[in-house]
Amino acid sequence: MRLIVMGDFHYSRMESGSAEMLAARDQAFSTMLGKFLEWDADLHISLGDLTHEGHPEELEFVFDSIESSGRPFIHVLGNHDTLSLPKTEILTITGQQRYHAIDREEAMLLFIDTTKEMNAEDWGGEMEQEQLQWLQAQLETSGDKPVFIFAHHPVYATTERSTNEKGSIHPGIKMKEVLKKKERFGFYFCGHNHVNSIVQLDGWHFIQTAACLDNPAFRVVDLSEGKVKISHIPIDDHTLANHITKFHKGMPGFEPTEKPHGEETDRSLVVDVMQSVSY
Secondary structure (H helix, E strand, O other): EEEEEOOOOOOOOOOOOHHHHHHHHHHHHHHHOOOHHHOOEEEEEEEOOOOOOOOOOHHHHHHHHHHHHOEEEEOOOOOOOOOOOOHHHHHHOOOOOOEEEEOOOOOOOEEOOOOOOOOOOOOOOOOOOHHHHHHHHHHOOOOOOOOEEOOOOOOOOOOOOOOOOOOOOOOOOOOHHHOOOOOOOOOOOEEOOOOEEEEEEEHHHHHEEEOOOOOOOOEEEEEEEOEEEEEEEEEOOOOOHHHHHHHHHHHHHOOOOOOOOOOHHOOOOOEEEEOEEOO
């Protein structure tokens, strides 16, 4: 099984952008999306904030491009995606589900929604009781299979910046207690904080991925012969950084992140799901 995972993409309509900025935007996002979709995989996955403000034209640009590629694609909602429209309207445009499971022979994949709806003042995460109960039930029935959870917000006090204000699912929501329902080999993928970070804690591996505009790259997740291998793949295009610098500071509410790459141990991981862990 192979999964290709994208961090916060932040495609922006840039309503007040100059012609030069819009041209650079188009070139940069088309390049990043093209490289992401070049790879063959069972699934291509977005960890949320696929768009910058959640406008219909932003969603349609990305999903039209992905649909034309024919790649199987799953998007979990991010707080930027839910700024402008109710979630029901977003899901109508994208054809996606708010949360769901894919139970494969080799692993269980769980896609969850940690976002608030149309709330520009609070970009932190939440989980309603019904979804928490669903998640707990999925973990309890997963058996010996590895579980891969894909969410936008990290669990509090796991990956880098997850203890910052609004940097995680609200700490009052006892996510770690829910995750303990999985006895071994759980992998939790998230974005939101725009910094690569990998942390092992309480039997889980928490894998946070930086924003594409700060660190143009994606992750490849391979599960084969009893091993999970997570690789960090930079996008190799010598013009990309120049295009990004022409418009990213002009996106309202977007601030470039310092040191988004993290340490070397935040970029790759190998886990023997039959035995032990190595970095």
